[in-house]
Amino acid sequence: MAENKGVLVLCETKEGKLASISTELLGGGSKLAKDLGQELAAVLVGSGVSNLAQEAIAYGADKVYVVDDPLLKDYQTDTYVPVMEKVAKQAIPQVLIMGQTSIGRDLAPRLAFRLNTAASLGCLELAIDPDSKLLLQTKPVYGGNAQAVFTTESFPQIATVRPKAMAPLAPDQSRKGEVIKIDAGLDASAVRTKVLEKVPEEVAGIKLEDAEVVVSGGRGIGSAEGFQQLEELAKLLKGAVGATRPPCDNGWVPAGAQVGLTGKIVTPELYIAVALSGSSQHMSGCSSAKTIVAINKDPEANIFREARFGVVGDWKKIVPAFTEKLKELLAK
Amino acid sequence: MNMIVCVKQVIDPEAPPASFKIDPSGNKVVPPAGVSPVVDPYAEYAVEAALKIKDASGGKVTALSLGSNQLRDIVKKPLAMGADELILLEDEAFDGSDSWSTAYGLAMAIKKIGEYDIILCGREASDWNAGQVGSGIAEILGLPSVTLAEKIDISDGKAKVQRKTDEGYEVIEISLPCLITASNEIGEPRYPTIKGIMAAKKKEPVVWKPADIGVDAAQIGASGRHTKLAKLFQPVREGKCEIVEGEGLEEAAVNLAVKLREVKVL
Numbered sequence: 340m341a342e343n344k345g346v347l348v349l350c351e352t353k354e355g356k357l358a359s360i361s362t363e364l365l366g367g368g369s370k371l372a373k374d375l376g377q378e379l380a381a382v383l384v385g386s387g388v389s390n391l392a393q394e395a396i397a398y399g400a401d402k403v404y405v406v407d408d409p410l411l412k413d414y415q416t417d418t419y420v421p422v423m424e425k426v427a428k429q430a431i432p433q434v435l436i437m438g439q440t441s442i443g444r445d446l447a448p449r450l451a452f453r454l455n456t457a458a459s460l461g462c463l464e465l466a467i468d469p470d471s472k473l474l475l476q477t478k479p480v481y482g483g484n485a486q487a488v489f490t491t492e493s494f495p496q497i498a499t500v501r502p503k504a505m506a507p508l509a510p511d512q513s514r515k516g517e518v519i520k521i522d523a524g525l526d527a528s529a530v531r532t533k534v535l536e537k538v539p540e541e542v543a544g545i546k547l548e549d550a551e552v553v554v555s556g557g558r559g560i561g562s563a564e565g566f567q568q569l570e571e572l573a574k575l576l577k578g579a580v581g582a583t584r585p586p587c588d589n590g591w592v593p594a595g596a597q598v599g600l601t602g603k604i605v606t607p608e609l610y611i612a613v614a615l616s617g618s619s620q621h622m623s624g625c626s627s628a629k630t631i632v633a634i635n636k637d638p639e640a641n642i643f644r645e646a647r648f649g650v651v652g653d654w655k656k657i658v659p660a661f662t663e664k665l666k667e668l669l670a671k
Numbered sequence: 672m673n674m675i676v677c678v679k680q681v682i683d684p685e686a687p688p689a690s691f692k693i694d695p696s697g698n699k700v701v702p703p704a705g706v707s708p709v710v711d712p713y714a715e716y717a718v719e720a721a722l723k724i725k726d727a728s729g730g731k732v733t734a735l736s737l738g739s740n741q742l743r744d745i746v747k748k749p750l751a752m753g754a755d756e757l758i759l760l761e762d763e764a765f766d767g768s769d770s771w772s773t774a775y776g777l778a779m780a781i782k783k784i785g786e787y788d789i790i791l792c793g794r795e796a797s798d799w800n801a802g803q804v805g806s807g808i809a810e811i812l813g814l815p816s817v818t819l820a821e822k823i824d825i826s827d828g829k830a831k832v833q834r835k836t837d838e839g840y841e842v843i844e845i846s847l848p849c850l851i852t853a854s855n856e857i858g859e860p861r862y863p864t865i866k867g868i869m870a871a872k873k874k875e876p877v878v879w880k881p882a883d884i885g886v887d888a889a890q891i892g893a894s895g896r897h898t899k900l901a902k903l904f905q906p907v908r909e910g911k912c913e914i915v916e917g918e919g920l921e922e923a924a925v926n927l928a929v930k931l932r933e934v935k936v937l
């Protein structure tokens with residue numbers, strides 16, 4: 340058997356371009372490849388994706404595998420797993436990375452089992468151990484209470500990486516690379532699922548994941564009306580409103596507003612946490628925020644261990660005065 | 672509909688963060704004193720999903736749990752919620768499992784159970800958050816799978832699964848038998864009724880040892896791992912929160928706004 344070599348990044352596309360997670364992974368992947376002294380390859384899987392190979396090269400890939408087939412238009416476990424198995428057997432990488440996305444979190448584990456290797460999902464950091472040259476896979480465990488570093492001694496070492504955990508390189512359009520087409524070779528009759536519909540979530544205003552400022556409320560907000568005050572503050576700061584799980588469960592905000600382990604992961608410049616206690620499950624969705632500000636009536640609340648600035652007291656008194664003052668300051 | 676739901680006993684994930692401690696050996700978590708373990712909340716969503724299907728289309732729900740020292744009062748919860756049977760894969764040989772050895776043990780037990788239309792798992796477990804056991808079982812058994820289910824409908828011998836995606840959701844039709852992992856959008860797990868609790872008290876779980884499911888000791892527990900835990904640590908928090916004060920809360924709020932401007936956060 341040939342020796343496993345190189346780093347392979349699964350690139351996802353969005354609206355006819357490389358998805359931002361994919362350019363991030365190419366950036367992070369090129370660092371890993373350099374530390375291994377090996378090549379960085381990308382793989383594009385989909386329908387009508389061939390034209391993006393040069394973009395992947397511009398973002399750091401030395402080589403791009405392309406599997407372009409109408410059957411790959413939508414992600415399905417039964418089509419992507421055999422295709423990636425084929426790619427992995429041809430590319431024989433040491434490291435295979437994907438995004439912690441709807442695709443990566445479904446594909447990575449199943450592919451790992453098929454290839455008789457292992458995967459770590461939702462990594463915050465990947466590095467090459469200088470001695471063993473193994474991939475050090477750091478990820479949150481115990482709902483964010485701890486982090487674990489895993490290694491795998493079977494190849495390829497597979498990991499999915501959270502959005503915004505890695506930084507893209509500045510694209511260089513003059514870079515040259517090799518493009519290798521691989522035939523999907525799929526048998527449509529072996530596909531046991533069918534995608535009946537895709538329904539995008541409706542978002543008014545800025546998407547949580549993209550917002551520079553997030554104002555999040557917890558159980559202590561108490562009602563949908565309460566969240567309107569947070570909405571006003573978010574609007575003023577050109578940000579988005581998030582929430583812990585209880586407000587979502589209670590229907591005060593849409594389910595899509597949930598931040599945390601089972602919700603969205605946000606990485607804003609400023610995270611304003613109002614009347615939420617700072618559970619590890621919630622914090623694992625926002626702890627990468629640059630600055631956290633806490634408003635909570637309980638001085639012992641865990642959120643004050645995570646925040647940079649805080650005010651202790653009833654949010655109903657604090658938020659209106661804070662919003663008014665900011666309005667005045669920002670108008671200047 | 673024959674359904675098998677994989678559940679497990681874990682350290683209560685909602686114990687206060689301050690009570691969370693790592694063993695000095697650096698590879699284990701010390702269960703917090705005075706906090707009893709629970710059925711993994713993610714697995715409870717899978718139980719709820721199975722019971723919803725049972726409510727709508729009838730059927731039998733078998734809960735399957737792997738581990739050692741499973742406290743009967745805890746692991747019987749799926750029975751109290753309405754599951755029909757409980758099978759425990761209980762042996763110290765299962766200790767130290769990772770996703771691989773867990774999925775392998777569960778898959779071999781499912782093979783032994785033999786009859787099933789749908790296997791349900793939680794989307795991940797609240798201890799190691801690996802998110803792989805469901806997909807692993809499906810791969811070992813050669814079944815189609817859908818992960819992150821928000822809603823499941825059964826009709827014409829197929830399942831229609833609403834799957835949570837980054838953009839919203841998608842609806843996937845999948846042939847049976849299949850494996851589905853449940854996300855919290857399935858809906859709050861039902862509370863056990865008094866009747867359910869009484870019935871669960873009377874029911875003894877079936878206990879299987881590795882030999883009962885025909886597994887090789889080298890493929891389960893710590894020896895069946897495909898991953899190594901190199902390090903387990905609690906990230907250090909700077910823990911320097913500056914509490915902004917004032918004469919009364921309104922003034923404190925004003926001072927906070929001024930402060931954030933000053934340090935150019937805004």
Ligand SMILES: Cc1cc2nc3c(=O)[nH]c(=O)nc-3n(C[C@H](O)[C@H](O)[C@H](O)COP(=O)(O)OP(=O)(O)OC[C@H]3O[C@@H](n4cnc5c(N)ncnc54)[C@H](O)[C@@H]3O)c2cc1C
Nearest residue numbers: 557558559583584599600601602614615616621636653654
């Ligand atoms: C497996 C699992 C996954 C989970 N996933 C997530 C997730 O993705 N996201 C998530 O958020 N949670 C998640 N949770 C739930 C999580 O454990 C907590 O239960 C939840 O985050 C608590 O929300 P909270 O902080 O709003 O509520 P609480 O913990 O009840 O805190 C409310 C806070 O509000 C303060 N407060 C009340 N009234 C006022 C007032 N008038 N003024 C100021 N402060 C006030 C209180 O002092 C308190 O600190 C998960 C749990 C489990 C078990």
